[in-house]
Amino acid sequence: MEMSSKLLEKAVAEISQLPGIGKRTALRLALHLLKQPEEHTRLLTESLQKMREDIRFCNSCHNISDTDVCLICANTSRDRTVICVVEDIRDVMAIENTSLFKGIYHVLGGKISPIDGVGPSQLNIVTLIDKVKAGGVKELIFALSSTMEGDTTNFYIYRQIKDYNIITSAIARGIAVGDELEFADEVTLGRSIIHRVPFENSIRSL
Amino acid sequence: MEMSSKLLEKAVAEISQLPGIGKRTALRLALHLLKQPEEHTRLLTESLQKMREDIRFCNSCHNISDTDVCLICANTSRDRTVICVVEDIRDVMAIENTSLFKGIYHVLGGKISPIDGVGPSQLNIVTLIDKVKAGGVKELIFALSSTMEGDTTNFYIYRQIKDYNIITSAIARGIAVGDELEFADEVTLGRSIIHRVPFENSIRSL
Known part of the structure; x- marks a missing residue:
C-alpha cells in the first residue's frame, strides 16, 4: 500500500x-x-x-520471572515434591488459573521435534533430571500436549528417571466438562472410558 | 490471568x-x-x-505527512483544480492504490455525527471552504461513506460552496466489478440502474 x-x-x-x-x-x-x-x-x-x-527466567523451573527465582518456586507453601512438567509458560498460567495445583512446575521450553530441529539439548531437560536425581521429588506430572512430539518428549524424560522410584503421571484426557459425547473425537472418548474414575470421585472433582 | x-x-x-x-x-x-x-x-x-x-499532517490537505506539505500536494503534476473529499487518510491510500485519480485530496478527519459529539468545527471543513473561496477549484468529488453521517457532511459542505460555481460530484455507487447481481442489496442495485453509464464508457473504464 x-x-x-x-x-x-x-x-x-x-x-x-x-x-x-x-x-x-x-x-x-x-x-x-x-x-x-x-x-x-x-x-x-x-x-x-x-x-x-x-525479564528473566526462573533459575529453578525456567518460568518467566522478574527475579532469579520465580514467585511460585519461592513460595514456601507450595509442595516441592510434586513437579508438573509443561512445554510453555502459558501452560503454567493456565494451570495456575485453576487454583487446584499446589506443587511446582518445570517449563521445558518446547517439545522434542526433529522436524523443527528441536532436540533434547535445546530444552530444559537436564535440569529436570538433575532435580529428580538430587532426591526429594515424589511425583512428576506430565502435562505436555498429546501430540507425537509431546509423547516423544514425555517418553524421553520417563526413560531417564524411571529408575529413581518416583511416581510419574499424566494429566487426564477426556471429554471436557459440559461437552456433548456425540461431538467428541473417538480417541478422546475412548480414553475417557478406559480411564474412567470411581463415580464418587467424579462428583468431588466438580 | x-x-x-x-x-x-x-x-x-x-x-x-x-x-x-x-x-x-x-x-x-x-x-x-x-x-x-x-x-x-x-x-x-x-x-x-x-x-x-x-509525524505531521499536511498543511493543505490534512493528509498524513513527514513534511509540512504532503507528497501529493507538493507534486506539480497533480491537478490542483480537482479535489477529492475523504473522511480518512486510509481513503487516500485506497484511492491512490487505483492510480486513476490525478487530482488532490482533502481529508476531513471524520464525519459530522451529533451522536458521537462530532460537529463541523471538529473536522477540517473550514480549510476546504476557504480553498474553494480562494478560487482555482473546478470540481469537488465527495467520496465519503454512504451513511447518514456521510450524507449529512456532504450536504453541509455542499450548501456552503454551491454559490461558487464549481462542479460537485460523488463517487459512483454500484455493483462491484465481478460481483453477482443476485447477491447485491436493492439500494446498490437500484442506484446502479439509475446511474447507468453509456456502454462504450463501461468498457473503457475496465
Whole structure:
C-alpha cells in the first residue's frame, strides 16, 4: 500500500512482523496510536522495551520471572515434591488459573521435534533430571500436549528417571466438562472410558 | 490471568489497550517478542515512538505527512483544480492504490455525527471552504461513506460552496466489478440502474 509518510510505512512494516498481524491490521493499529495522545505510545513502547530487557527466567523451573527465582518456586507453601512438567509458560498460567495445583512446575521450553530441529539439548531437560536425581521429588506430572512430539518428549524424560522410584503421571484426557459425547473425537472418548474414575470421585472433582 | 512477572503483566495490559486486541492475543504477542532477539523489540518500539513523535499532517490537505506539505500536494503534476473529499487518510491510500485519480485530496478527519459529539468545527471543513473561496477549484468529488453521517457532511459542505460555481460530484455507487447481481442489496442495485453509464464508457473504464 502506497503511503504518504515513510514514518508510518516503517511503523506498519514493524508491526506486521508480529505473528497473526497483517498489513491492514498493522495500519489500523498505527493510525489508532496517531489519534491517541503521545503518552499512549510512550507507555506502550516503554513497557515492551522494559519487559524485553529486564525479564528473566526462573533459575529453578525456567518460568518467566522478574527475579532469579520465580514467585511460585519461592513460595514456601507450595509442595516441592510434586513437579508438573509443561512445554510453555502459558501452560503454567493456565494451570495456575485453576487454583487446584499446589506443587511446582518445570517449563521445558518446547517439545522434542526433529522436524523443527528441536532436540533434547535445546530444552530444559537436564535440569529436570538433575532435580529428580538430587532426591526429594515424589511425583512428576506430565502435562505436555498429546501430540507425537509431546509423547516423544514425555517418553524421553520417563526413560531417564524411571529408575529413581518416583511416581510419574499424566494429566487426564477426556471429554471436557459440559461437552456433548456425540461431538467428541473417538480417541478422546475412548480414553475417557478406559480411564474412567470411581463415580464418587467424579462428583468431588466438580 | 495470573502471571509470574509484573513486567510481562504490564506489557500485556498495554498491548491489550490497542483496538481489537484482547488479553490472549496480547499475551501471545508479548511472548513472541520475548522469544525473538532484543533487536526486534527495539526496532518495533523505536519505529512506533518515532512515528508518533515526528509525524505531521499536511498543511493543505490534512493528509498524513513527514513534511509540512504532503507528497501529493507538493507534486506539480497533480491537478490542483480537482479535489477529492475523504473522511480518512486510509481513503487516500485506497484511492491512490487505483492510480486513476490525478487530482488532490482533502481529508476531513471524520464525519459530522451529533451522536458521537462530532460537529463541523471538529473536522477540517473550514480549510476546504476557504480553498474553494480562494478560487482555482473546478470540481469537488465527495467520496465519503454512504451513511447518514456521510450524507449529512456532504450536504453541509455542499450548501456552503454551491454559490461558487464549481462542479460537485460523488463517487459512483454500484455493483462491484465481478460481483453477482443476485447477491447485491436493492439500494446498490437500484442506484446502479439509475446511474447507468453509456456502454462504450463501461468498457473503457475496465
